[in-house]
Structure formats: C-alpha cells, structure tokens
Amino acid sequence: xxxxxxxxxxxxxEYAKQFGGVDDPSTLVSAEEIGDGNLNLVFKIxxxxxxxxxxxxxxxxxxxxxxESWPLTLDRARLEAQTLVEHYKHCPQHTVQITHYDAELxxxxxxxxxxHRIWRGELVQGVYYPEASRQLGEYLxxxxxxxxxxxxxxxxxxxxxxxxINPEMCEITEDLFFNDPYTDHERNKYPEALxxxxxSLRHDDALRIAVAGLKHRFFANAEALLHGDIHSxxxxxxxxxxxxxxxxxxxxxxxxxxxxxxxGNLLINYCGLPGLLAPxxxxxxxxxxxxxxxxxWIAFAHRFLELAEAKTTDVAMAYPGYAQAFLRKVWAxxxxxxxxxxxxxxxxxxxxxxMKLIKDEAMRTECIRNAITLGRTLILAADHIEDVEALLARxxxxx
Amino acid sequence: xxxxxxxxxxxxxEYAKQFGGVDDPSTLVSAEEIGDGNLNLVFKIxxxxxxxxxxxxxxxxxxxxxxESWPLTLDRARLEAQTLVEHYKHCPQHTVQITHYDAELxxxxxxxxxxHRIWRGELVQGVYYPEASRQLGEYLxxxxxxxxxxxxxxxxxxxxxxxxINPEMCEITEDLFFNDPYTDHERNKYPEALxxxxxSLRHDDALRIAVAGLKHRFFANAEALLHGDIHSxxxxxxxxxxxxxxxxxxxxxxxxxxxxxxxGNLLINYCGLPGLLAPxxxxxxxxxxxxxxxxxWIAFAHRFLELAEAKTTDVAMAYPGYAQAFLRKVWAxxxxxxxxxxxxxxxxxxxxxxMKLIKDEAMRTECIRNAITLGRTLILAADHIEDVEALLARxxxxx
Numbered sequence: 001x002x003x004x005x006x007x008x009x010x011x012x013x014e015y016a017k018q019f020g021g022v023d024d025p026s027t028l029v030s031a032e033e034i035g036d037g038n039l040n041l042v043f044k045i046x047x048x049x050x051x052x053x054x055x056x057x058x059x060x061x062x063x064x065x066x067x068e069s070w071p072l073t074l075d076r077a078r079l080e081a082q083t084l085v086e087h088y089k090h091c092p093q094h095t096v097q098i099t100h101y102d103a104e105l106x107x108x109x110x111x112x113x114x115x116h117r118i119w120r121g122e123l124v125q126g127v128y129y130p131e132a133s134r135q136l137g138e139y140l141x142x143x144x145x146x147x148x149x150x151x152x153x154x155x156x157x158x159x160x161x162x163x164x165i166n167p168e169m170c171e172i173t174e175d176l177f178f179n180d181p182y183t184d185h186e187r188n189k190y191p192e193a194l195x196x197x198x199x200s201l202r203h204d205d206a207l208r209i210a211v212a213g214l215k216h217r218f219f220a221n222a223e224a225l226l227h228g229d230i231h232s233x234x235x236x237x238x239x240x241x242x243x244x245x246x247x248x249x250x251x252x253x254x255x256x257x258x259x260x261x262x263x264g265n266l267l268i269n270y271c272g273l274p275g276l277l278a279p280x281x282x283x284x285x286x287x288x289x290x291x292x293x294x295x296x297w298i299a300f301a302h303r304f305l306e307l308a309e310a311k312t313t314d315v316a317m318a319y320p321g322y323a324q325a326f327l328r329k330v331w332a333x334x335x336x337x338x339x340x341x342x343x344x345x346x347x348x349x350x351x352x353x354x355m356k357l358i359k360d361e362a363m364r365t366e367c368i369r370n371a372i373t374l375g376r377t378l379i380l381a382a383d384h385i386e387d388v389e390a391l392l393a394r395x396x397x398x399x
Numbered sequence: 400x401x402x403x404x405x406x407x408x409x410x411x412x413e414y415a416k417q418f419g420g421v422d423d424p425s426t427l428v429s430a431e432e433i434g435d436g437n438l439n440l441v442f443k444i445x446x447x448x449x450x451x452x453x454x455x456x457x458x459x460x461x462x463x464x465x466x467e468s469w470p471l472t473l474d475r476a477r478l479e480a481q482t483l484v485e486h487y488k489h490c491p492q493h494t495v496q497i498t499h500y501d502a503e504l505x506x507x508x509x510x511x512x513x514x515h516r517i518w519r520g521e522l523v524q525g526v527y528y529p530e531a532s533r534q535l536g537e538y539l540x541x542x543x544x545x546x547x548x549x550x551x552x553x554x555x556x557x558x559x560x561x562x563x564i565n566p567e568m569c570e571i572t573e574d575l576f577f578n579d580p581y582t583d584h585e586r587n588k589y590p591e592a593l594x595x596x597x598x599s600l601r602h603d604d605a606l607r608i609a610v611a612g613l614k615h616r617f618f619a620n621a622e623a624l625l626h627g628d629i630h631s632x633x634x635x636x637x638x639x640x641x642x643x644x645x646x647x648x649x650x651x652x653x654x655x656x657x658x659x660x661x662x663g664n665l666l667i668n669y670c671g672l673p674g675l676l677a678p679x680x681x682x683x684x685x686x687x688x689x690x691x692x693x694x695x696w697i698a699f700a701h702r703f704l705e706l707a708e709a710k711t712t713d714v715a716m717a718y719p720g721y722a723q724a725f726l727r728k729v730w731a732x733x734x735x736x737x738x739x740x741x742x743x744x745x746x747x748x749x750x751x752x753x754m755k756l757i758k759d760e761a762m763r764t765e766c767i768r769n770a771i772t773l774g775r776t777l778i779l780a781a782d783h784i785e786d787v788e789a790l791l792a793r794x795x796x797x798x
Contacts, residue, residue, distance in 0.1 A: 149615055149618040149619055154566060154569065154570055154573060154618065155566040155567075155570070157618065158564045158565075158566045158569070159564075159566075161560070161561075161564070162560075162561045165557045165558075165560070165561055166557075167553060167554040167557045167558075168554075170553065170557070171553055171554070174553060178715045179714050179715055182715070183714065205718075205719070205720055208715075208718040208720075208721070209718060209720050209721050209724050211715060212715040212716045212718050212721040212724075213721070213724060213725070215713070215715040215716065216548055216715075216716055216721075216725065219548040219553065219556065220548055220620055220621050220622050221619055221621075222619050222620075222621055223619050314614070315578050315582065316577045316578055316581070316607075316610060316611040316614040316615075317611045317614065317615055319604075319607040319608060319611050320604070321604055321607075321608050322607070322608050322611040322612070322615075325608050325611075325612060326612070326615065
C-alpha cells in the first residue's frame with residue numbers, strides 16, 4: 001500500500017471531484033470531517049451552494065479512538081465496501097450505496113445521507129420512527145438470506161467465504177464481545193458499584209459455557225455474509241427510510257449474530273430510557289422498544305421464510321419445513337448474541353450514548369445494572385424462549 | 400497445468416526414483432497399478448528384490464469409475480496431500496506419511512503400507528483387529544482437535560479454512576450423501592424389493608428436514624479440518640496399527656461428519672455380517688462392531704476432552720465444562736451423519752463390499768433393508784440419544 005496517505009479535507013474534496021460521480025464536480029468546494037466512529041475518517045463533501053453531495057470515507061491504519069498503538073488493517077475498507085455492495089444488491093432500499101472504492105488509499109465514496117439521522121441519537125432523545133424496526137427486519141432478511149446456503153451455489157458460497165475472511169476485525173469482536181466482559185480485563189469499564197455483579201459473571205459456569213458456545217459459533221458457522229456490527233449507531237433513519245452503513249466487520253458468520261446485535265441495541269435503549277427521559281416518555285419509549293423488538297424479529301422471520309419458499313435453490317434445504325426449523329436455531333442464537341451485546345456495551349470497552357448520556361450517576365448505574373442483568377438472563381435462557389412474545393414477557397419480568 | 404500427463408507404470412517408477420526418498424533409487428524397477436478406488440491411479444513401486452518400497456498416487460482429471468464424462472479437479476491431489484500432511488503433524492502414528500507432492504502432475508509419493516490391509520476387506524471376512532477402533536478414535540480426536548478453534552489462532556484458522564476450500568469434492572458429498580438417496584435420482588441403486596422403503600424416505604418430513612440440517616451444517620460449520628471420507632476403505636490396519644489414507648475430501652467442516660462416517664461404516668458391516676459369515680461368526684462379529692462403535696466414540700471423546708483441558712488456547716472455549724458441552728453437539732451430529740452414511744451406501748451410488756459381497760440375493764436385500772432402517776432411525780433420533788450405551792441399545796432394538 002505504498003500510495004496510502006491520510007486524507008486532509010482538501011484531499012477529500014479533490015478525490016470527490018474525481019470519483020464522486022456527481023454531474024458537476026467543479027462545484028464541489030469543501031469538506032467537513034464528521035467521523036464520530038472509532039476507526040475512520042469520514043468527510044462530507046459540500047458544493048458551492050453549501051449542500052452536501054457525497055461522503056468520502058477513509059480507513060486509518062489504527063484504531064482511531066485508541067491511537068497508533070492499536071494498528072488495524074486497511075483491508076477493512078475493501079471488506080466494508082464489498083459487504084455494502086453485496087448487501088446493496090439484495091436490499092438497495094436499506095443499504096447505503098457505495099459508488100467508488102480504492103484499495104490502495106483504503107477509501108470509498110458513498111451516497112450522502114444528510115437527510116437521515118443516526119438512529120441511536122434519535123432513540124436516545126425519544127424520537128420514534130415507527131417503520132424503522134420493520135425495515136431493519138427487512139434488511140436483515142434480504143441480506144442474510146441472499147448470501148446464505150439456501151440460495152448461493154455451493155461453489156460461489158465457498159468463494160465468497162474466502163473473499164470475506166476478515167481476521168483482524170473479527171478478532172476485535174472475538175475479544176470485546178466474548179472475552180473481555182467475562183474476565184478482569186483492563187479494557188473493561190463500568191461503575192464501581194457494579195463490581196460484585198460484574199465479578200459474578202466471571203464465575204457463572206452456565207453463563208461462561210454459553211458464551212463460549214456463542215464465540216465458537218462466531219468462529220465456525222459461516223451461515224451468511226453478516227454486516228457484523230449492525231447496532232443503532234450503524235443505522236441511518238428518516239421518515240419512512242432506513243439505511244445500514246459501516247460494514248467493516250462484514251464476514252460469513254452465524255445469522256443470529258446480526259439479528260441479535262440489532263435487538264441488543266434496542267434493548268440497551270430500553271434499559272437506558274428511564275435515565276434519559278421523563279417518566280411518562282420513558283415508559284412510552286420502553287413500550288416502543290419492545291414493540292420494535294417484536295417487529296424486527298417478525299419482519300425478519302416472515303421475509304426470510306417467504307424468500308426461502310420462493311427462492312431456495314438447494315434441493316435438500318428447499319424441503320418444506322426446513323427453513324422454519326433452521327429459524328428456530330437462528331432464534332436461539334439471536335437471543336444469545338443479543339445478551340452478549342448488552343453485556344459488552346455495559347461491562348466492556350464500547351459504551352453507547354443510551355447509557356453515557358444519563359446524567360444522574362445513581363440512575364445510570366441502575367440502568368447499566370439492568371442491562372447487564374438482562375444480558376445474562378437472555379444468554380442463559382436462549383435455548384428456552386419459545387417465541388418473541390415469550391421473549392418480551394421475559395424482558396418485562398427481568399428489568 | 401500444462402505439464403500434466405497420465406502416468407504409465409514406467410513413469411511411476413521413474414518418478415519414484417527421483418522423488419521417492421529411498422536410499423537406493425536405482426534398485427526401483429517396477430510398478431503395479433493397484434488403484435481400486437474411484438478417482439485415482441495408485442502405483443506400488445517395487446525394488447529388484449520384489450519388495451514394494453513406496454507408493455505413487457496420481458489424480459485423474461475425471462471420476463475413474465464413471466469415466467471422462469465426469470471431470471474432476473486435479474487440485475484434489477493438493478487437498479489430499481495437504482490434509483494428510485496436516486493430519487500427520489498431529490497424529491503421525493495413524494496417518495499415512497506423504498513424502499512428496501507435485502501440483503502440476505497432481506501426484507504424490509507416500510509410504511508403502513504393504514504390511515497393512517484395508518480394514519473393510521478384513522471386516523467383511525470377519526478378521527478382528529481389537530485395537531483398531533480405539534486407534535481410529537485417537538486419530539479422530541488428534542486431527543480434529545488440533546485443527547479446531549480450541550487451539551488454532553483465529554487468524555491461522557481463517558487462513559486454513561481458505562486453504563482447504565474444496566468445492567468440487569464437497570459437491571460430490573453434498574449430492575451423494577444429502578440429495579440423491581432422498582430423491583428419485585438415476586444414480587441411486589438398490590434392490591427393487593426395497594422400492595417402497597426407499598420411496599418412503601422421500602416423503603418422510605421429519606427425516607428430510609433433519610437431512611437438510613445435516614447438509615446445511617456440512618456447508619456452513621467449519622469446525623475442524625476433516626478427513627472428509629473416513630470410511631473403512633480409507634483405513635489400513637495391521638496388528639496393533641491403523642493408518643488413515645485417501646483424504647481428497649479434506650476441508651473444514653463439522654466434526655461429527657468424520658466421526659459419523661467412521662461409525663456408519665462399522666454399522667454397515669454390522670448390518671451386512673449375517674449375509675457374509677456363518678451365523679455364529681456373524682453374531683460374534685456384530686458384537687465386535689457394537690463394541691467397536693463404543694470404543695471409537697469413547698476413545699475420541701476421552702482424548703478430545705483431555706486435549707481440550709491441556710491445550711485449549713482460546714480463553715472463552717477453555718472455560719471448564721465447555722468442551723463437554725460442545726461434544727454433546729458433536730455427538731448429535733455424529734449420530735445424524737452416521738445415519739446419512741448408512742443410507743448413502745445402500746440407496747445411493749457408492750455401495751460397499753459389506754453388502755456387495757453377500758451372495759444370497761434375498762439375504763442381501765434384507766441386510767440392505769436393515770441398514771436403511773437403521774440409518775433412518777439414527778437420523779430421526781440424533782438429538783435424543785443420550786450416550787453411546789443408549790445408541791447401542793437403539794441399534795439392537797432397530798435391527
């Protein structure tokens with residue numbers, strides 16, 4: 001990657017002029033770096049009317065929020081671009097469009113989504129997008145079904161698995177999801193008052209064994225091309241619209257990981273709302289989140305089954321009833337991975353606004369306690385929760 | 400592969416002189432083609448004392464038993480050689496030694512095992528090797544544990560998965576194991592009298608759904624570097640010795656596939672013995688086979704757990720109790736894949752001597768019927784058979 005250099009705003013503008021695919025490139029005049037993520041530079045490119053036109057995203061060769069001491073492969077830009085291109089093929093309505101990618105510069109150009117807002121920010125403020133959950137379920141079903149063994153020719157599937165092998169990004173998940181929160185690790189961060197609860201996770205045999213199984217399946221089960229990090233901060237929403245972004249963790253893994261990550265972030269919000277909003281708004285928001293959880297799963301499962309019935313090419317997997325049987329396993333995985341997301345976002349390193357923005361410290365601690373407790377409950381009960389109604393009942397009971 | 404040419408016996412001798420690694424290459428004088436398999440040329444190379452010294456094996460660019468109409472990748476020679484080299488690293492006592500491999504010629508040189516005999520031939524004649532089952536369990540545990548996520552660094556595991564992607568050979572298994580016997584396929588072959596039984600397989604919902612799940616896990620679950628075809632015809636035995644050969648189906652798949660294939664072939668023999676031997680010998684042989692099934696599983700599980708306890712490097716999977724929990728899933732897979740092996744060897748295309756050598760037609764039909772019935776029973780009961788003793792009870796009950 002001899003030509004790699006970190007972009008300045010001026011570089012980003014020049015690049016957008018050349019590769020932005022806009023009709024009038026000479027009107028592009030300025031760039032604003034808006035990367036609030038942990039890993040990349042993100043430039044919004046404006047024209048001379050002050051209108052943002054495209055986005056230029058460049059991978060940095062290290063973890064941005066930690067610094068150059070944590071180097072990270074630039075190949076993740078390829079993996080992100082190719083994952084999004086693949087997902088766009090199958091679900092253009094809910095995937096950001098990538099219009100250009102350059103391996104040497106680890107840079108991609110994508111559609112501007114200024115009309116949208118990051119879903120997490122809206123959830124934290126109690127702004128409700130009633131269609132978002134159904135749309136997220138649709139995105140998950142379309143992208144995961146169309147990259148699965150149900151429909152890909154076995155030769156193509158194997159080639160795709162090889163193309164999307166993503167060791168460095170997977171390792172981050174392997175560590176942050178499945179190791180750190182269950183060990184006494186320096187990266188962990190949680191209120192001191194929760195030390196006894198967190199310490200109890202480390203010695204909970206059934207929990208540790210279940211988490212090991214989830215990690216093992218994350219390692220081994222190449223069921224579909226996952227987004228790999230589909231939390232509410234990787235999702236843009238607007239009225240009637242939802243777009244997934246940020247797929248640098250894309251790889252072939254267990255379908256329940258994506259679905260569980262999505263549900264987990266809705267439930268983190270559920271746990272945080274009493275600390276974020278006034279009591280009545282918080283109660284309404286919590287009901288919306290439970291309804292969102294139901295809608296995501298039902299939209300996902302319904303569409304997945306519909307696609308399986310209409311489009312499965314594998315003659316064995318096309319047998320009536322198999323897709324349903326498979327989805328029962330995905331459901332159990334979903335609950336388990338949902339639980340690990342709740343715990344890694346509260347005990348582990350990667351905290352989220354749903355908790356960080358709670359001003360009252362005692363309240364924040366209680367909200368975090370609830371998220372950890374819920375996460376543990378779900379991981380332990382994953383194989384025994386019959387359906388989404390039983391899940392909602394379990395959540396109400398737990399926190 | 401411009402230099403590829405099919406070896407004559409003389410070519411094989413010349414090649415062995417050059418690459419056989421024998422101290423006195425000039426003494427090598429003749430070759431005998433002994434390939435009784437379906438896919439390859441196999442030459443035994445003799446010295447001027449009439450002693451066989453090494454084996455030269457060359458892949459043909461088509462399926463030998465079908466002809467040039469069924470082309471097959473020469474890359475399988477690489478996959479076979481690399482799988483055996485990898486397995487030899489972890490279990491030299493029970494893996495044939497590969498001393499040389501050439502990609503362009505799709506040829507490898509391996510140790511001569513003339514002191515050994517193919518296990519299936521011995522099983523068919525009622526010759527008992529009391530140590531073989533324990534040794535096979537040892538081979539399975541050592542090779543599968545050492546290529547699993549328990550011990551491989553995640554980066555290395557992913558690279559190995561890519562190195563051993565084996566689309567064409569996997570496709571043969573995908574078709575012959577999981578499709579043909581459950582559909583009305585021209586490749587199938589079974590006694591006409593069994594048509595009603597075979598037809599009933601095609602419409603058994605629970606069976607078809609279970610087989611679809613086994614096929615899906617064969618596609619997706621990259622748990623370890625499998626041999627991929629570890630039946631009794633891929634195993635050499637001698638007094639106190641056992642060596643696995645013929646690993647061209649090697650790829651990263653579900654551990655239960657290898658263990659189930661191994662057990663399935665012991666149970667085919669169990670089903671065939673009444674047609675092969677006199678009643679008392681057959682009864683003794685059947686008890687030996689059940690005892691072999693117990694010994695393979697116990698040796699495998701015991702060693703796997705011992706290795707997991709001593710050598711697991713993954714911090715999550717090292718948690719006490721996880722390896723046991725994982726082996727419960729492997730056990731269920733093992734029973735399921737064992738069932739599919741019984742059915743594909745009796746309904747599908749690839750029949751074996753354990754049935755083919757039964758002279759009495761009515762008896763042969765009954766033995767095949769028993770094998771099919773047992774296969775179906777095992778596939779359907781795979782998730783509900785507690786342990787190996789329960790399995791043996793189920794087998795005695797079924798046939």
